[in-house]
Each structure stands twice: as structure tokens, then as C-alpha cells.
Amino acid sequence: MYEKKIPLPLECGLAMTREILGGKWKPNLLFAISQGINRPSQLHRAIPQSTKRVLNLQLKELEEFEVIEKKIYHQLPPKVEYRLTERGETLMPLLSQMNEWGEENRPFIKRVILNRTKVLD
Amino acid sequence: MYEKKIPLPLECGLAMTREILGGKWKPNLLFAISQGINRPSQLHRAIPQSTKRVLNLQLKELEEFEVIEKKIYHQLPPKVEYRLTERGETLMPLLSQMNEWGEENRPFIKRVILNRTKVLD
DNA sequence: CCCTCCGGGGATAATTTTATCCCCTGTATG
């Protein structure tokens, strides 16, 4: 994993949460897993904008912080399942709120983003 | 501002929220402003790990998405005050939860982070 | 005159995060 050169503020709750949920696809992954979409290939199909590779990296970090658990079935073809840990469960309310707030404000935010380039017509 | 080359999923609530709160210091800024620490120099003193420059950039983005408002008093010495907009107020519950979750899990997260390098003893 | 404070930002570097590309084991199916 990439080793940070700039230490992050370990005494700040906000920074801690950011460390867990800050990854681009982490919230989506957690959300999906909580809904039972818990196998790597399923997750990739659920989030096709990303790549297996990247999703694996983010999953690994979620696992490192014990927010999800990985179960490997030593079979052929291989089978892997992720699921939320207890700690992970405690994140769900937060995720829901993030999603709700985003949905409620989406129309506006979208407009702002699109207007950043449109103005140049 | 930097113009993104990879378009973000405009139909996803989580992505929208990330767009607003994703900046490294944005949650801290919002939190501080909500507490009445609302002048640029005060904010910088409250978040000395960052720089005026960087804080200004992030404040500008928060302003762009109408989460905060900037009031400029044309005086000498100049005076500027930020405050939450209505939209910004709706973020506060989210921020509180992020902070709480982070605080509750801080000991553990901290340990994980520190152990990433310590193992090499 | 020098330093401090208030506010600001251009230019550029460094860091961090994501993406891309391609290869791997092994089974099954056309």
C-alpha cells in the first residue's frame, strides 16, 4: 500500500471517518455489500464505472479497518464473499444519510457542475 | 479550478455528497463555521495544519455549491465572514455523525494506522 | 524602515489516489 508522507491528524474524528469512507468507491461498496451484493464479480457488475483492480484495492482497505470481512471458499471455481462486520454495520446510518443528502441535493449540485463548463458557449 | 477529465456519476447520491464533503478540510471548515469561527484568519488558526491558500480554495468550492456564504465588508483592514446557508445547515447532522463515528472508532483506527509501519521493528 | 495584521492569489511542486494494461490459475463450454 502507498505509505503516506504527510501524517494525518490522528486526534480528529472527522479525519478518521474520512480515512475509512474517503475512497472514491468505498461508500458504494459498503452499500452494495449491505444489500447482499457481496461477491467480487457481483460488486464489479454493480459498479462498472470502476475496475476489478481498483475495487479490490478499496476492498482491501475496508478489510484492513475491519469494516468488512472476507470469506474465502477454497473451491474451484474460487468463491469469495464479503460481509459487513459489526463495526461496518455502525456505518450504515451514516451511509444512508450521505446518500439521502446527496439525492436531495442532486439536482442542484448537478446544475452547478454542468454549468462550470457550459458557461463558455 | 481544475477541470476534471473523468466525469463523475451525476446520478449517484453518494457521489454528490462526496463532491461536497470530499475535500480534506471541508468538513472541518464547515464545522468551525457552524461554531462561529467564520473569518478566514480565525479559520486558519483553527486549522493550522493547513494553509491559508488551501483553505481559501476549499472555501471557494463550498461557496460554489452554496453550502456557505461569503460576506465581504469593504473596509480597511478588510473583513470577511462566512456563514452556513440553509443548504449548509442541512449538512450539520451528517457532519456530527461523521465526527461521532470517527471519535468512537478513533482508538482502533489509530492503532491500525500506526501498525502499518510499526510491524517492521 | 521593519514587522504585524487583515485580506487575497498565481505558479509550481509534491503527494495521494485512481485508472489502465496485461498477465496469472483453473474449470467449463462452444
Next chain:
DNA sequence: CATACAGGGGATAAAATTATCCCCGGAGGG
């Protein structure tokens, strides 16, 4: 044999975000 599926990851590039450096105007106090 080729392709698809299940799982995985090294190497490297690109993108995005943060940091650093230094300068600006103007007022005020030693």
C-alpha cells in the same frame, strides 16, 4: 483452440488533490 467465468495482482501511467513559495495592497505600531 477460443472464450467466458471464478478469483487475483504487479507495474506503471494518469488524474486529482494538497502543499509550498512568494508576492500583492493598505493600515497601524514600534
